Amino acid sequence: MSDFPFLLAMIVVPAVGAAVLAALPATRQALARGLAMAVSLLVLLLAVLATVAFDPGGARFQLTTSVSWIADFGVSFALGVDGIALVMLLLIGVLVPVVIGASWDEQAAGTRSMRTYWAWLLLLESMMVGVFAATDVFLFYVFFEVMLIPMYFLIGSFGGPNRQYAAVKFFLYSLLGGLVMLASVIGLYVVSNSELGQGTFAFDALRQLDIDPGVQKLLFLGFFVAFAIKAPLVPFHTWLPDAGAEAPIGSAVLLVGVLDKVGTYGFLRYCLPLFPDASRDLAPLVLVLAVIGVLYAALVAMGQSDMKRLVSYTSIAHFGFIALGIFAFSTEAATGAVLYMVNHGIATGLLFLVVGIVISRGGSRQIRDYGGLAAKAPLLAGVFLLAGLASLALPGTNSFVSEFLVLIGSFPREPVFTILATTGIVLAALYILLMYQRVFHGPPRGVLAPPPDDAAPTDGGGSTAVLTAPAPARTSVLRDLSRRELAVLAPLVALVIGLGVYPQPLIDLIDPGVQATMSDVGVDPGGSAPEAPGGTD
């Protein structure tokens, strides 16, 4: 069973699904979405089976496949996962069906077709699996860049009113980062060529290199810039609020939930093991950026009037925490960071989805167009609150465990930065609860206001979006969550609570990979897997 090429299948299945969808006639919308859902569930199944086949105590990289690809460049099509990559694959597996379910009834405006939307989504899934599963740096780079194209079309074709600007900005930022990384990738190859006598891109071989510290710093910076743009660290973050706000909700979930994690994943997978000396030397720089990100993004988030922008800014703050955990160089903090990557995907994904539901009901992204929704839609309010609480890491939700691990693991090594970052938690409580309070409590406002003294909110962004809910009529705002919406949100709600109470299985999965990474950097992995704080044991 473990010989089955799970990773290859997880790349091929959605890619083939996307091709089939693209070839379907435009009239078969219902068939298209059914097929998209079936394919994404199949990928989830594959991810789960891969997890079963994965032995946490075994080799560092498992489920490996390797075929020589471009012999002249020393490139092979090499796949393999450690626990860190595996949990990201699981996250992708869970989020994609949820996202497809969330836009189940949406219509594309104009001549655009939802079939295309599903096709791009599946292609994106295929590329995302590839980027996490690649164990060849060249292959990683290829997926890293190609991944931009489906997201570019998702934002540009199906996004909000300002989608052209957002799509191009997203693409150019990422491309620039990617190209800088390409210089480092080639540089790595040249170093390997002079050291090993034969150029290679294989991660395991590159890890053994003994690179001159000066060169290490340059190569590190190349990778770092790409990842810092991807995972946006301040000051490379300005594309994310635009992309997050203009992307259709489903794509926004995947963008912030998974795509941007490639950045933090890249720190952990590539920056640390390949350039250990440079990582240690330059860690203060990264930590400064991380902490600035935590505080700055939290403050800016509080000032946002657009809900999607607000959620995007909260993510920038969270990425700061993740970077802090990674560059604190302790097993606990790094395990927390990886767990944070998963939990943030779930919690922010859930938050984006409920915000999307609110927007599709009200036809506006502006917070001021809402008020007193809780009385009319108690279920929606409940899920929104849960997502918000998970986002601000309340104990009992999944994010608490990871945030706690990051802070407790970082404190002994970087007390100043940790204390500064901790204040970010307070700010997080403020921006989340303020948004919740304004939208769901207080007197009915905006779209819920009594008709006479209400001019219909035409200035809201969402109303001219390409993807719209069937009928964003004024009365529909009264509707609570439908059964379909509940079914879509339920898995994420269950994960928020489940992983909040019992995160140990994930930690066990992640820990060996993190320990191996830490020993690459020369940090003593030290002892056993961290226990889940506040766990049930």
Place this chain on the structure above:
Amino acid sequence: MGPITAPSLAYTALSPLLFVFGAAAVGVLVEAFAPRAVRHPVQVALALVGTIGALVATLLLAGTEEVTAGGALAVDGAALFLQGTIAIFGALSVLLFSERAVDPARSAFVAVAAVPAGSVRDRELVTSTRVQTEVYPLASFALGGMMLFTASNDLLIMFVALEVLSLPLYLLCGLARRRRLLSQEAAVKYFLLGAFASAFFLYGLALVYGATGSVQLSAIRDAGVTEGGGTLLVLGMALLVVGLMFKASVAPFHTWTPDVYQGAPTAVTAFMAAATKVAAFGAVLRLLYVAFGTAEWTWRPLVYGLAIVSMLVGAVLGLTQTDLKRMLAYSSIAHAGFLLTGVIGLGPGDSGYGLAATMFYLLTYGLTTLGAFALLTLVRDGDGEATHLSQWAGLAQRSPVVAALMAFFLLALAGIPLTSGFTGKFAVFRAAIEDGAWPLVVIGLVASAIAAFYYLRVVVLMYFSPAAPDGPTVGVPGLPTTIVLAITAAATLVLGILPGAVLDLAQSAAVLVG
């Protein structure tokens, strides 16, 4: 002075040249003697036989390493690879020339070029269905000159080849059926600036001869080694390089490129962008690697600077363009800069990847750019081709296939992975970094990012903008254009995903004798 003896010619090794020049010569006869009705099919067939025959010949000759014609011609791996590449581009261009389904007047070329633009006869000609067939022999002569250019082992032959390839191109540029004044302006401009470039080349030739006493590349190298060169030699080399860079449209010798690319018939522009670039870089490689390979210090700073200027000029000025043909012209200038980064990677004792990488890049760039120009011929309004950017708005809704192909070619030109453009860029950048030229590569990457903006702008227009109500129509391509599009798109994809075989070929062909 003894009697002049004819040098011995290795006819087999020269068979690619003989095919193309033969087709050109017979084409002239056909033009004179064949009845008008059969001329077009005969000429097309002849030109295709010439180019495809040359391609087959280069494949059969693979592995030949021979200096012939009294040391004036070198038939080696690099010459054959580049001749084969030129033959492919030539065949594809001939197919584009022969397209008769797209233009209502059945050809993109004016029937009688000498008629003054705007005159009564000219207006009659617009609706005439007479077809210009002289373009095929002209193109064949140009192709022959290009192939000779890449194999010339002697500066005089190189100059002759330069003229043989240039003169037909000047003519071809002026033959557009529509917007004739623009086309004629392009021809004159190309001719005048081309003449300047030729003069530079000749002056450089004279200086090099004065410094070394020989025009043969190997003799120049030996003289450089024994006598250490001197100012005269370096100056001569610089002037030769200027002449060649003009043909390769490297900034700052690029000023003709946008005007000529815009004014020339689009099929000719495609031909120039793809094939002339190969020929010019073939000559650059041979000149620098064979004659000055042992004196790398003389040309390295020059090429280094030209590469930077060309990449930045192409990327930055391309941003301001509103015409697709001009935009692709600036793209061509930027790509010339990327090619020069490959030229830098000569490596100690010829060990670098520079030669193979540059040759591979020439192949990938030419195929992609041919495909992109072929698409430009399809999108038309009442006045001919609709090349203004705004006219392409919303094209994806009108013609999904054309928009998808264009987006694909543009992504390849931008160098996105899984397209041939990326593989090529990777190859030249690797060659440059191996040789320690990483600052150049960093600039190249920045230029790529800037240039990506204007490629993306077209994608944005086609896909994300609403269609203009009185937008252009998308012509249904005839068989020739369809073949060209199929081949170029397939090659752009295959060389991006599985480039191994062709990369190996380029690597094993990276041999320069002489």
